[in-house]
Amino acid sequence: MENNAFYVALSLLLSLDASLIQIVALSLQVSLLAVLIAAVLGFPLGAAVALWRFPGRGAVVVMLNALMGLPPVVAGLMVYLLLSRAGPLGEWGLLFTPGAMVIAQVVLVLPILAALSRQKVEEMLGEYREQFVSLGMSRARMMPTLLWDARFALLTVLLAGFGRASAEVGAVMMVGGNIDGVTRVMTTAIVLETGKGNLPLALGLGIVLLTLVMLINAGAYLVGELSRRRTG
């Protein structure tokens, strides 16, 4: 019984094993901060692309949509090159720190938030446009109104972004280095521990990650229900 990996994983979880807690905490910190930064930049960017007409707008829309599927290892490589000693931002000394992991995840999540919010805001603008013009609103004034009115949709978008950030392994592995106690997060730890044959810890982390993904989806569902009831 004690040799059963699943059993050991559960006991690690239930005893709140220190190294496991530390890994989970760092994962949440990195991904939440990355999503927060991506939202502050991405939502206004998406709304701006929806609101303004400018040369090359079509290219921007296509690029944002395409970057939603950016492979994490490519994002990791880009950030690695930027932050490596010889790179343009090498002086910051961020490579193999949680800061580098946040940057890599921002690169991954930002296009998702911008592209999806652009879509939502544009839909809503189609419905609101005449009323806005009637009220004498400038495009810049329309932006906060649209972002607030799309709040439920954007919350779902935010959860999608967080799901992407917390589940990816390639980018954080490359720029974080999976250093024990410093940059080891759930996904990189699972890869490492599985490789070492330490299945209980890998499985325990897997359970936490899966639970997190379930919670995110439950959250998205509840937000959808709430918005239907609140806004009709």
Add this chain to the structure above:
Amino acid sequence: MTSLNAPYFYKSILLPPPALSFQGVAFHHEEKTLLGPCSFTLDGPGPTLVMGPNGAGKSLLLRLAHGLLSPTQGRIIWSDEGTPRQAMVFQQPVLLRRSAVANLRHALAVNSVPRRARAKLALDALERFGLAASAHKPARVLSGGQQQRLALARAWVLSPQVLFLDEPTSALDPAAIKAVEAAVLDFHQRGTRIVMTTHDLHQARRLAGDVLFLSGGKVREHTAADAFFSKPVSREAQAFVSGELVE
């Protein structure tokens, strides 16, 4: 387009509302003439009812007058300097995904009414339009009639000098129609110039001071309501008033 510098413009309401002139205004789209060229002046007491069969260009005329569209030819001129404060109520009210009172506060906010004045103005307007009990309900779950009253309340808080209404009752039941018509007359009595489209002759008889009759994208006549309903001049209007189907 409309700027509302002073929220407390009730004084200005005592002045006669600004007159609206169309001078050879036409609107083309993809080489087709959808409206005009037409010339007329709305300077009477009103309310002005814009009538005509479907596709005559009534909504288009309203959108041009309100500035939602620009004419491809001709000029639209107001008697006042610049453009007057104006609002529009649409056939299908466009309400924000917020509470009823938040919809009004938003309209006041975008018109630079100071924050501390907004709540009271908004609640007073809801009270006037019989929506006080629904103030904190999400606007978009209100009934059709309540939504249209909320749209009227939103126009009311802006104290427009001119109010455009595009078939505001066509989707409503009789009780709701009555409430909207009463509100239109409230605006009229407050000195707002009313320009409203309808295809309902009975409604026009109840509300109109003068009638602007359109068919086929042309203004066929512009006469006082009494004259229009008793002896319309144009052949199209004669047919319309006598209940024939007009192209």
